[in-house]
Structure formats: structure tokens, C-alpha cells
Amino acid sequence: MHLHRYEKIWLILGAGGLALFILLLCINAFAMGMAPPSNMTMIDPTKVTETPPFDNPGLTKVGDQEYDAYMTAFAFGFAPNKMEVPLGAKVNFHVTSPDVIHGFQIPGTNVNFMVLPGHISSATYTFDEPGEYLILCNEYCGAGHQVMATTIIVK
Template sequence: MHLHRYEKIWLTVGILTLAAFVIVAGINAFAMGAMPPSDRQMIDPTKVDQTPPFNQPGLKKIGPNEYDATMTAFVFGFAPATIEVPVGSTVHFRVTSKDVVHGFQIVGTNVNMMVVPGLVNTASHTFTKPGNYLILCNEYCGAGHQLMAAHVVVK
């Protein structure tokens, strides 16, 4: 099949650009560790309140400036509703759902993940600036979806 010379140039440039995108994303992910949240740990969604660590949602200090935040998502809120950490802290968020699918997004950061019942999802973030960060549910979950929020207070 014959391709016009200009079309060859156009497609070559286009394909090389796309290849560059994929290579950058690949290096970023597999060499630098910037993977999207893809935890594969399972949990019975009907027994979240009895399953450690989600039976006691909350913040736990695991090192200097490092915290584990174990959180549950449910209609229509998160537990705990407020987390307080000092500036410069790295927080590992571990979230599961007690009912339907929810979203977990911390506005102003790259923390953004799906919270699917039956599974745990995880994401980490280092808070370098003080502020009151809004955590919101970004997946429609029912009549009170627009009220589902929590906060990370960074002091």
C-alpha cells in the first residue's frame, strides 16, 4: 500500500512521539518506582470492622516522620475523619471499603485511588507544605456522595 510522503513523515513523527510517551511512563514506573496504586491484598467487605488493622482505623507512627494511616471508607464518610501530621511527614495510606466502591483523593496531591470492596488499596505521600488538605470521595457512591470527605492537617 502506498503512503504519501507527507503522510509518512506525519505518521513517523506521531508514532515516535507516542513511543517517547510510553518510554517515559515506563522508566518512571519501573526504574523510578512511580506506579499507580495497585495493591492486591484482599479483605471480606462485610467483616471490615472485625479485620485488623481496619478494626482500629487511625494513624500510627512507624518511624521518624513516617506514618501509617489505616482508613475505612463507607457511605458517606471516612474513618478517621481527621489526621494530623507534622510538616515533612511521609504518610502511607491504606484504605478499604465497608460497602460500595468509593474514591480516595487528596486534593493538591497525587494521591488518587479507587477503593473497591473486597480489596485494600495503598498510596503514599510526603507532605512538605503545611495546610488543611481535603480528602474527598471521587466515585459516585450514593445519595450523600457529595458529603463524603475527611482532612489531613499538616502542621
């Protein structure tokens, strides 16, 4: 099997580029703590409404500028429906579903994950810009999927 000299160079450059991508991703994910959301906690999807803290979805202040947001994503909405946090607040989102699969995305941020029944999904974001952030479901969940959204106000 003979490789043309240029093809050899091209494949070395290509493989090198891919290795560079992998290296940067590993450093960013594991050394800088920016790995994708991979919470391993589980919950019974048929008992979400009676399992604390999801029986009472909402924001809890856990630190000076830090909040835990326990939320449920259901067909077709989110609970709590409206949230408000001060500018600079760090919010830890913990979301689960009592019915089908949903998505949870805040456009303009890296908060974007799947919500699977039986699992709790978590992600953290610090809101450094004021505004009314849209939270939307980005996984098809049924006839009303397109209205499934809420907002979080930062001021």
C-alpha cells in the first residue's frame, strides 16, 4: 500500500489537528471543570411531585450570591413558572421530568441539557448580564412542545 508523500503529510496534519482538538477538550473538560452535564442521580419519575425538593419547585438561596433552582420540566411547561435572581447570581439548576423527555436550554449561554424521566440533570450558570433570559424546551415532547418555555429575570 503506497501513500503519496502529500497524502502522508495531509494525514499527519489532519491527525495532529484532531489530537489538538482532543487535548484542548480534555484540558477544558477535566482541568477547568467544563465537562458536559453528567449528573448520575436518579429519581422515580412516577413520584416526582412527592419527592423533595421537587415536590416544591423553586429557588433556594444557598450562599451570598448563589442559588439552587429545583425545577420540573413537564408537558408542556416548567415549574416554577417565573424566577428572579440578582445580577451576578450563580444558579445551580437541577431539573427532572415526571413524564416524557424534555430539553432545557437558555439561549446565549452554555446551559443546554436533556431532561430524562428517572434522572436529575444539573448545570450551573452565573448571570453577569441583566435581562429576561428565555428558558425553552428543545426536545420534542408532544403537541404543545412549541409553547414550553419560561423566563428567568436577572436584575
